[in-house]
Amino acid sequence: MFDITQDQLETLIDFKSPIHIIDVRKKPAVEKEPAMIQGAVWQDFQDVSAWTSTVKDGRPVVCYCVHGHEVSQSAMKNLRERGVDAYYLRGGFESWQTRSGPLKL
Numbered sequence: 001m002f003d004i005t006q007d008q009l010e011t012l013i014d015f016k017s018p019i020h021i022i023d024v025r026k027k028p029a030v031e032k033e034p035a036m037i038q039g040a041v042w043q044d045f046q047d048v049s050a051w052t053s054t055v056k057d058g059r060p061v062v063c064y065c066v067h068g069h070e071v072s073q074s075a076m077k078n079l080r081e082r083g084v085d086a087y088y089l090r091g092g093f094e095s096w097q098t099r100s101g102p103l104k105l
Contacts, residue, residue: 021064022057024044024063025065037064040064063079063088
């Protein structure tokens with residue numbers, strides 16, 4: 001499957017690897033918890049076609065949602081169908097926070 005672990009993502013962030021990190025949590029989840037993974041930008045998972053061009057530069061994309069299930073996997077699949085090298089974060093933002101990965105507030 002096309003998933004990435006928290007350890008792998010932390011390594012990519014630490015080494016400033018050229019990647020896109022996309023927060024695809026539903027809007028109410030972002031409003032409830034506005035913190036994001038360091039370097040991430042929020043995009044609406046239901047409108048992937050509108051923002052695919054912003055990540056179509058050859059860099060891999062890591063999508064994450066709250067739990068790392070349907071939302072991020074759906075965004076990842078839609079990006080892959082459009083030719084983007086995309087992955088989803090296993091365990092999602094919930095796991096990231098639990099293990100205290102780097103955040104931007």
